Amino acid sequence: xxxxxxxxxxxxxxxxxxxxxxxxxxxxxxxxxxxxxxxxxxxxxxxxxxxxxxxxxxxxxxxxxxxxxxxxxxxxxxxxxxxxxxxxxxxxxxxxxxxxxxxxxxxxxxxxxxxxxxxxxxxxxxxxxxxxxxxxxxxxxxxxxxxxxxxxxxxxxxxxxxxxxxxxxxxxxxxxxxxxxxxxxxxxxxxxxxxxxxxxxxxxxxxxxxxxxxxxxxxxxxxxxxxxxxxxxxxxxxxxxxxxxxxxxxxxxxxxxxxxxxxxxxxxxxxxxxxxxxxxxxxxxxxxxxxxxxxxxxxxxxxxxxxxxxxxxxxxxxxxxxxxxxxxxxxxxxxxxxxxxxxxxxxxxxxxxxxxxxxxxxxxxxxxxxxxxx
Numbered sequence: 001x002x003x004x005x006x007x008x009x010x011x012x013x014x015x016x017x018x019x020x021x022x023x024x025x026x027x028x029x030x031x032x033x034x035x036x037x038x039x040x041x042x043x044x045x046x047x048x049x050x051x052x053x054x055x056x057x058x059x060x061x062x063x064x065x066x067x068x069x070x071x072x073x074x075x076x077x078x079x080x081x082x083x084x085x086x087x088x089x090x091x092x093x094x095x096x097x098x099x100x101x102x103x104x105x106x107x108x109x110x111x112x113x114x115x116x117x118x119x120x121x122x123x124x125x126x127x128x129x130x131x132x133x134x135x136x137x138x139x140x141x142x143x144x145x146x147x148x149x150x151x152x153x154x155x156x157x158x159x160x161x162x163x164x165x166x167x168x169x170x171x172x173x174x175x176x177x178x179x180x181x182x183x184x185x186x187x188x189x190x191x192x193x194x195x196x197x198x199x200x201x202x203x204x205x206x207x208x209x210x211x212x213x214x215x216x217x218x219x220x221x222x223x224x225x226x227x228x229x230x231x232x233x234x235x236x237x238x239x240x241x242x243x244x245x246x247x248x249x250x251x252x253x254x255x256x257x258x259x260x261x262x263x264x265x266x267x268x269x270x271x272x273x274x275x276x277x278x279x280x281x282x283x284x285x286x287x288x289x290x291x292x293x294x295x296x297x298x299x300x301x302x303x304x305x306x307x308x309x310x311x312x313x314x315x316x317x318x319x320x321x322x323x324x325x326x327x328x329x330x331x332x333x334x335x336x337x338x339x340x341x342x343x344x345x346x347x348x349x350x351x352x353x354x355x356x357x358x359x360x361x362x363x364x365x366x367x368x369x370x371x372x373x374x
Contacts, residue, residue, distance in 0.1 A: 001243075001244070001268050001271070001272075002268075002271060002272050002275050003240075003243050003268055003269075003272045004243075004272075005272065005273075005276045005278065007239070007243060007272075008268070008269050008272035008273050008276070008278070008281075009273075009278065009281055010239075011236060011239065011240070011265065011268075011269050012269050012273065012281055012282075012284075012285040014232065014235070014236055015228075015236075015266070015269070015285065015288065015289065016284060016285060016288045018228060018229075018232050019226075019288050019289070019291065019292040020288060022226075022292070022295055024295060025226070025295045025296060027295075028226050028295055029089055030089075031229070032229050033089055033364055035229050035230075035231075046082070046083060046086050046363065047361045047363060048112075049083060049112065049113050050083075050086075050087070050112055050113050050155040050156075050158075050361045050363075051107050051110060051112040051113060051114050051155060051158045052112070052157065052158075052359065052360070052361045053107070053109075053110050053112070054357070054359070055107070055109070055110075056345070056348065057162060057340075057341045057344035057345050057348055058341055058345060059109075060107055060108075060109075060341075061107070061108040061109065062105060062106065062107060062108060062114070062167075062171075062337065063105070063106040063107075063108050063111075064103050064104075064105055064106075064171065064176075065103065065104045065105075065106060066101075066102070066103060067079075067080045067102035067103065067104060068102060075104050077102070080102055080104055080116065083104070083113060083116070084116045084151065084153065085364075086363045086364060087116075087153060087154075087155050087156065087362070087363060087364070088116070088151070088153045089197075089364075099120070099121060099184065099185050100118060100119060100120045100121075101118070101119040101120075101180065101181060101184050101185075102116075102117065102118045102119075102151075103116070103117040103118075103171075104116060104117075105117065105167075105168060105171065113155055114154060114155055114158050114164060114167070114168075115152075115153055115154040115155055115158065115159070115164055115165075115167075115168045116151050116152075116153045116168075117149065117151060117152055117153075117168055117171065117172060118149070118150045118151035119147050119148065119149060119150070119172070119177075119181060120147070120148055120150050121143065121147070121148065121185075122142075122143070122146045122147065122148040122193050123148065123193075124139065126193070126220060126301060127218070127220060127221040128217040128218035128219065128220060128301035129193065129217070129301070129303070131217070131218060132217050132218075132303070132312070133312060133315060133316060134316070137315050137316065138317060141314075141315060141317060142315055143187075144187050144188060145187065145188055145189060145190045145191055145311065145314060145315060145322075146189070146190075146191040146192075146193060146315075147181050147185065147187075147189050147191070147192055147193070148192070148193045148194060149169070149172050149192065149193070149194035150194075152165065152168045152169050152172060152194060152206075153165075153168070154167070154168055154206075155361070156358075156361065156362035157358035157359065157360065157361070157362065159206075160358055161347070161348060161351060161357055161358055162344045162347065162348060163206075163340070163343055163344050163347050165206030165207075166206055166207075166209070166210060166340060166343065166344075167337075167340045167344070169194070169206065169207055169210060169214065170210065170213060170214075170336045170337075170339070170340055171333070171336070172192060172194075172304075173192055173213045173214060173304045173306060173331060173336065174331055174332065174333040174336050175306065175307070175331050175332050175333065176332075176333040177333075178190075178306050178331075188322065189306070190305065190306055190308045190311040190314060190322045191303060191304070191305060191306070191311050191315065192214075192303065192304040192306065193301070193302070193303050194207065194301075194302050195220060195299035195300060195301050195302070196299050196300040196302075197299075205300050205302075207300070207302045209343075210302075212327050212330065213304055213330070213331070213336070213339075214302050214303070214304045215302065215303060215304070216300060216301070216302055217301050217302065217303055218300075218301055219298035219299065219300060219301065220298050220299045220301050221298065224259070224293075224296055225259075225262065225263075225266075225289065225292055225293055225296075226292060226295055226296065227258055227259060227262060228262060233258065233261075233262065236265055237249065237261055237265070240261075240264075240265050240268070248261070249261040249264045249265065250264070266289060269285060270282065270285070270286070273285065305325070306331055307324060307325055307327045307328035307329075307330065307331040308322045308323060308324060308325055308328075309323045309324065309325030309326070310322065310323045310325075
């Protein structure tokens with residue numbers, strides 16, 4: 001579609017002015033997070049909800065609470081969203097299409113929040129996964145047996161003091177998680193996948209050091225254009241909707257509709273500037289969009305087999321049934337927690353000896369100098 005030149009120039013400037021602010025993915029995440037926080041209710045009032053006790057790991061017990069109306073005695077989804085927004089550096093979408101399962105993890109004695117988990121259907125394609133399997137799998141078989149962890153976020157200082165991110169990851173890999181997912185997703189789960197948030201921008205991930213439960217399988221290859229923040233996006237999409245005979249750029253029920261709509265707007269801008277011979281604006285627009293693509297980094301990709309010996313063979317349709325492996329018992333929730341307690345005890349005692357144990361709940365605030373990125 002070719003739009004009027006004045007509209008193409010205006011829309012190009014909106015993209016340029018937005019993405020010129022960023023030199024790294026951290027800059028982008030800080031900006032988006034700051035905008036969300038300033039439009040939300042004050043977060044300081046939530047501090048008492050989060051774990052901030054000095055309890056030895058061996059004395060801890062945990063309570064996994066389900067989120068959403070379909071579960072009895074569950075937590076309201078809005079409560080989950082509000083608390084997650086207070087601790088996560090990522091802009092987590094509220095309404096996710098497809099099947100999902102959300103958990104809030106509490107410490108039993110204090111009944112304070114330790115972290116957040118969200119499971120969902122895995123991404124369609126992944127280079128590390130394809131390398132591990134040898135080729136892209138049959139998606140109907142793969143989707144029946146695989147799940148992905150999209151949110152695995154500890155509250156702070158629990159994450160820092162107790163290796164809280166590792167505990168949440170391990171809970172995702174437990175037979176309790178697998179059996180629950182089988183029921184909720186109506187599948188036969190045997191593979192768990194997740195990626196690190198910042199990928200190659202950092203030297204380590206909370207998922208490192210979790211063998212035999214989880215293993216690193218390489219870096220993802222795909223790059224994506226960071227999404228425009230809500231206000232800027234809606235201003236642009238409303239404008240393009242009017243240009244499109246008052247029709248949205250995709251169906252409202254489309255998956256990843258925001259990304260698809262943004263991609264279509266970029267295409268129309270490029271086509272229109274090229275049609276009008278506006279080379280100067282087109283070159284500047286393309287340069288900024290290329291720079292924005294460069295903000296994203298390859299992510300570390302991790303998998304778990306839930307203790308099955310032949311999940312790879314099942315995914316490749318070489319075996320019909322999943323077979324328990326020699327590590328099967330290690331994946332029971334109580335055994336996973338015992339494994340974590342040994343690791344967390346070393347961490348806890350080292351921080352105590354070095355006087356580095358933290359005692360302040362860390363939340364995002366409206367201050368410009370946001371100190372936490374996780």
